[in-house]
Amino acid sequence: xxxxxxxxxxxxxxxxxxxxxxxxxxxxxxxxxxxxxxxxxxxxxxxxxxxxxxxxxxxxxxxxxxxxxxxxxxxxxxxxxxxxxxxxxxxxxxxxxxxxxxxxxxxxxxxxxxxxxxxxxxxxxxxxxxxxxxxxxxxxxxxxxxxxxxxxxxxxxxxxxxxxxxxxxxxxxxxxxxxxxxxxxxxxxxxxxxxxxxxxxxxxxxxxxxxxxxxxxxxxxxxxxxxxxxxxxxxxxxxxxxxxxxxxxxxxxxxxxxxxxxxxxxxxxxxxxxxxxxxxxxxxxxxxxxxxxxxxxxxxxxxxxxxxxxxxxxxxxxxxxxxxxxxxxxxxxxxxxxxxxxxxxxxxxxxxxxxxxxxxxxxxxxxxxxxxxxxxxxxxxxxxxxxxxxxx
Amino acid sequence: xxxxxxxxxxxxxxxxxxxxxxxxxxxxxxxxxxxxxxxxxxxxxxxxxxxxxxxxxxxxxxxxxxxxxxxxxxxxxxxxxxxxxxxxxxxxxxxxxxxxxxxxxxxxxxxxxxxxxxxxxxxxxxxxxxxxxxxxxxxxxxxxxxxxxxxxxxxxxxxxxxxxxxxxxxxxxxxxxxxxxxxxxxxxxxxxxxxxxxxxxxxxxxxxxxxxxxxxxxxxxxxxxxxxxxxxxxxxxxxxxxxxxxxxxxxxxxxxxxxxxxxxxxxxxxxxxxxxxxxxxxxxxxxxxxxxxxxxxxxxxxxxxxxxxxxxxxxxxxxxxxxxxxxxxxxxxxxxxxxxxxxxxxxxxxxxxxxxxxxxxxxxxx
Numbered sequence: 001x002x003x004x005x006x007x008x009x010x011x012x013x014x015x016x017x018x019x020x021x022x023x024x025x026x027x028x029x030x031x032x033x034x035x036x037x038x039x040x041x042x043x044x045x046x047x048x049x050x051x052x053x054x055x056x057x058x059x060x061x062x063x064x065x066x067x068x069x070x071x072x073x074x075x076x077x078x079x080x081x082x083x084x085x086x087x088x089x090x091x092x093x094x095x096x097x098x099x100x101x102x103x104x105x106x107x108x109x110x111x112x113x114x115x116x117x118x119x120x121x122x123x124x125x126x127x128x129x130x131x132x133x134x135x136x137x138x139x140x141x142x143x144x145x146x147x148x149x150x151x152x153x154x155x156x157x158x159x160x161x162x163x164x165x166x167x168x169x170x171x172x173x174x175x176x177x178x179x180x181x182x183x184x185x186x187x188x189x190x191x192x193x194x195x196x197x198x199x200x201x202x203x204x205x206x207x208x209x210x211x212x213x214x215x216x217x218x219x220x221x222x223x224x225x226x227x228x229x230x231x232x233x234x235x236x237x238x239x240x241x242x243x244x245x246x247x248x249x250x251x252x253x254x255x256x257x258x259x260x261x262x263x264x265x266x267x268x269x270x271x272x273x274x275x276x277x278x279x280x281x282x283x284x285x286x287x288x289x290x291x292x293x294x295x296x297x298x299x300x301x302x303x304x305x306x307x308x309x310x311x312x313x314x315x316x317x318x319x320x321x322x323x324x325x326x327x328x329x330x331x332x333x334x335x336x337x338x339x340x341x342x343x344x345x346x347x348x349x350x351x352x353x354x355x356x357x358x359x360x361x362x363x364x365x366x367x368x369x370x371x372x373x374x375x376x377x378x379x380x381x382x383x384x385x386x387x388x389x390x391x392x
Numbered sequence: 393x394x395x396x397x398x399x400x401x402x403x404x405x406x407x408x409x410x411x412x413x414x415x416x417x418x419x420x421x422x423x424x425x426x427x428x429x430x431x432x433x434x435x436x437x438x439x440x441x442x443x444x445x446x447x448x449x450x451x452x453x454x455x456x457x458x459x460x461x462x463x464x465x466x467x468x469x470x471x472x473x474x475x476x477x478x479x480x481x482x483x484x485x486x487x488x489x490x491x492x493x494x495x496x497x498x499x500x501x502x503x504x505x506x507x508x509x510x511x512x513x514x515x516x517x518x519x520x521x522x523x524x525x526x527x528x529x530x531x532x533x534x535x536x537x538x539x540x541x542x543x544x545x546x547x548x549x550x551x552x553x554x555x556x557x558x559x560x561x562x563x564x565x566x567x568x569x570x571x572x573x574x575x576x577x578x579x580x581x582x583x584x585x586x587x588x589x590x591x592x593x594x595x596x597x598x599x600x601x602x603x604x605x606x607x608x609x610x611x612x613x614x615x616x617x618x619x620x621x622x623x624x625x626x627x628x629x630x631x632x633x634x635x636x637x638x639x640x641x642x643x644x645x646x647x648x649x650x651x652x653x654x655x656x657x658x659x660x661x662x663x664x665x666x667x668x669x670x671x672x673x674x675x676x677x678x679x680x681x682x683x684x685x686x687x688x689x690x691x692x693x694x695x696x697x698x699x700x701x702x703x704x705x706x707x708x709x710x711x712x713x714x715x716x717x718x719x720x721x722x723x724x725x726x727x728x729x730x731x732x733x734x735x736x737x738x739x740x741x742x743x744x745x746x747x748x749x750x751x752x753x754x755x756x757x758x
Contacts, residue, residue, distance in 0.1 A: 016517065128504065133649045133657075180631065180649055187634035188563070345562060348569030 030094055031102040032076075033158040035130075036143040037083065037120055039112040046120065047079045048086045051147045051158060052094060075148045083123045100129040105161040106179065107147075107198070110140040113216060113223035117182075121221070124179055132180040135164055138195045138216045138223065146200060149208045160210050164196060167212060173229045174212040175240055186221070189351065190340020190358070193218040194235070197226060219334035231327060234320040237267050237286060239338050247290075249316045251297045260309060263293035273343045275350055282339055282367040284325075288317060291377045298387045306375050313373040321369045329363040339365060399595075401604040403534040408589055408612040410537050411677050412443075413544070413619060414670040415496045416585045418641045421624045423725040426637040427578035430564050430628050433621040434575050439582025440617030442737065444610055446587045449740045451606040454596035456747065462593035462740075463688040469747050476689065478739070483685050485735045487702070489588070490678040491709035492723075494519065497671045498710065499717050504644065505664065515710055518672070523703045525676045526683060527696050530598055533676045540669045547666040548619075551643075552626060554650045554659070559629035580729030582620065586613060587736035594681050640717065679706065 032050035039046055053073045076098075078090030091098045106124065108117060124130055139146055151160050164176040174196040185193035194215045202209040214232045217224050227235060233244055244265040251258040265288055272283040290313070292301070299305050328337050340358055344351040354361060399407075424432035450462075457465040462482075467475030498515045506514065525533060568575070592609055596602050627642035630649065636642045644660060651657040683702050687695040714720045 013520070016513070128507070131648060132645065133651050178649075183635050184632050187638070188632040189634075345565045348566040352569075 028097055029099050030096045031099055033073075033102055034105045034107060034147060034161060035087075035100070035103050036107040036109070036139075036147050037086075037112055038109045038143050039115050039119075040079075041111065041115065045079050045081060046083050046086045048077065048083070048090055049143050049147050050076050050078070050087070050090050050094075050098070052076055052098070075144065077144075083120045084127070100127070101131075103130055103134050104158055105135045105137055106130075107137045107139055107143065107161070108195075109143055110138060110216075110223065113138050113195075113218070116221045117218075118221040121182070121186075125183060130179070132183070133178045135162060136177050136179050136182050136195050137161060137164070137198050139198045141200045145203075146198075146208070146210075149200075149203075151208055151210050161198065164212065168196070174215055174232060175236055177215075185218075188341060189344040189355070190335060190342070191338055192220070192334045192336045194227075194336050217328065217332050217334055217336045219332070224332040224334045227324070227327070230320065231324050234317070234324040235328075235336065237288070237317065238269055238271070238284065238321060238324065239336070243267075246293060249312055251295075251299075251312070258297045259295075260292070260297060260312065261294040262290040262313065265290040271337075271339065271342045273339065273346055275343075275347055280339075280343065280361065280365050282342075282365055284321065284367060284369045286317065286321070286369070286371045288313065288371065288373045289376050290373070292375060292379055295384060298384055300387065300389065301378055301382050301384075309375055310373045314371045317373065318369050318371045321371070322367070325367050325369075329365065333359065333363055335362050339367075398600050399531060399534040399598055400600055401608040403538060404592065404595065404599055404605065405608040405612040406541055407534055407537055407673075407677060408592070408609055409616050409619075410541060410544075410670050411588060411591070411674040412585055412613075412616045413623075414667070414674040415493055416582065416620055417623055417643055417667060417670075418500060419496065419721070419724055420582060420585070420620060421627045421636055421642040422639055422721070423581045424578040424624060425628060425633045425642075426725065428575045429570070429637075430566075430633040431568055431570075431575050432578055432628065432633065433564075433624040434568075435579040435582055436620040436624055437617050438576065438579035439584075439586045439620075440613050442579070442583040442733075443586030443589050443613045443616075446590050446737050446740065447592070447606060447609040447613065449737070449744050450590055450593040451596070451609070453740060453744050453747065454593060454602065454605065458602060459597050461595070461597050461688075463685055466743060469743050469750070479685060479689050482735065483682065483689060485732075486678060486682040486685060487705060487709060488713075489732070490675060490682055491706050491713060492720075492728075493671065493675050493678060494706060494710040495714055495720055497668065497675065499714075499720060500641065500644075500664075501668070503640065503717060504660070512711060515707055518675075519703050519707055522672065522675050522679055523699050526680050527699050530595070530680060533673060533680060537673050540666065540673060543666040544670055547663050548623070551647055551650070551659075551663055552622070554652060554656060555626060555630060555646060557652075558646075558649060559626070561629060563629050563632045564625065580733075581725055584729040584732040584736070586616070587733060588678075589613065590736040590740060591678070591681050593740065594684060640721075679703070682706075 030052040032052045034051040036049040036051075037046065038049070051073050052075075076090045076094040078086040078088065078093065080086035080089050087098075087100070108120070112120070125132075164174065168174050168176050175194070177193070177195050182193050182195065185191040194217055196212055196215050198210060198212050200208045201211045214226055214228045215235070216226055233247060236244060244267075246261060246263045247265060248259050248261045251260055267286055267288045269287075270283075270285045272285065274281045274283065292309070295301075299308070325337060328334060335358065339362065340351070420436075421432065424435045428435055453462075453465065457468070460468075463479050466478055469475070470478065494515060497518060498511055501514050501518075502509070502511050525536070589609060589612075592605060596605055599605050623643060627636045627639070627646045630646045631639070631642065639645045644663065647660045647663045648658070650659050679702070683695050683698050686702065687698050692698065714723065
């Protein structure tokens, strides 16, 4: 008898066990992978485009082979006064339950970026379904075009978007930014956000070619301007720890076909702020190491030659960095160089006093740049095969 | 004696570790960085220091009355009825404490794992399981704890390793830029948590070698301070101090961003499950102490009778005291330290002083 009571109690407990309350078949859920956000400036409404890949129209499967290549995504749209409302009108249009847990990239338009991201960031940070390590990307092309088309190699747009980390590692033309990086730039003292920019550079109907070109520099939550590829590389040397994949520098100023290409650039940058008589002076010291990738110059690669290359690289990087600093100070007027952070870390007292006036102080900071460049390896050959000693 | 269970000094050490670390892991970084910014980790050590003072006071009292616990010797020190009233306050304090911890767990589970399940259901299920463990007694709680602690440490260590690439040690600088005052302000909450070690006052008679309790408790608190300091630095190094103070559960959020080359990601469960068991044990522990004090107060023979009634009280208390997670967070950061320290530090010190004045301690048996 006692056993029966125990068993009954156990069964009762199992019934009440907390578990999957709102159980849902996976076929009925759609998972947006990219979330594009735009704003209609006329009435202030937020418009979203979510690219969903649904399990129910995922053709092929194991052994399916090339059938996979068929389009297996759609774009749902939504509009509302707030981002959340917009996301849930998208639910109405999608005919299925939407789970936002797999959003890998959040793409904002230039219009919204210039208007200010503050408005949408509250939801993105508060909503538990969107992860903090989703990539944040800004684009200057039409969002619907971007999300509704097929890139050349991949099946849908988010895959190349999500590979930004890999791309940036290989060519260093951009730097991946996640939502976390963005929040941190807003919260950490003396930082300003930078967000990579994606654009379409070729379009044939629905087939597009994507390209990451540089980054967008923000001031607080508003887009202040763009940096192009070369400027981005120099900015990365200043602020980031991502290695730059390659860099091409002209051998002489006049001819474009005599170039030296470097690869696998690793660098160590120190930004040293100094306060002299209540004025901020910043010293930038960079040590760059790289391998030789390619040279179209018929020059001897010996001790002398390497010295020559090193000095070329030094002056090239130096002028580049100085140009970026000038651009950030004069044109963009935003501290994407993180000088403020360095000052906060070294002189917290000064920072506390002058934090409010930083936007006025920053454009007038004197910065001096020192570059130390070193070639490490020349690859499988030393001299260019066409090079004959004695002739130049 | 009501309870026959005997635990060893080592088990007590581990129990103290669990019940300080359990709830503090999730809530502490957000609370302390709010006041102290990137210096928050220092406040863990200050809190630990307060805890050590509590240990000295409590063990001094305990050793003067061997074989008696706090409930019994309070009545001997300040008289029967004042003692009864004081212990009544302790009963309410422990019920409240247990209810808060229950709410911490249910809020976390509700907020992160099961957002659509009703809070009442989650609380009920958790309490039912806990009541079962409490019925089995102190020894069982101590032993489960030893097993679980290994998993907590492995989980913590794994998290730390996987997050290494996302950390930036420069975010801990500048150190003490605003002076020590904000750090001391921030220490109020961890001091409250550490001082929960006062609970050993009720358990000294159950430890097989009472004279070793003091040293074990101190080792445990030092170890806990170190662990808590590390736990606080992880989110600071990952998010920076200001963002950390805005997050609901900083360490959990840090675990959520783990992404090792796209293969190892979404691993929060490896952290959440050990944490859940740890807090579960913390509730068991305080639930047990509440039941123990109540039955001693009423001079009941069998403490098991009270387990379910007390559980019913705890269920309603945990649901009724806070309306949302902000209220819970505000209570923990602003009120908890100052509210709990009188019970945890002031009253035992007061008793120790009176006892010394009346010169009636050492070795006297009643």
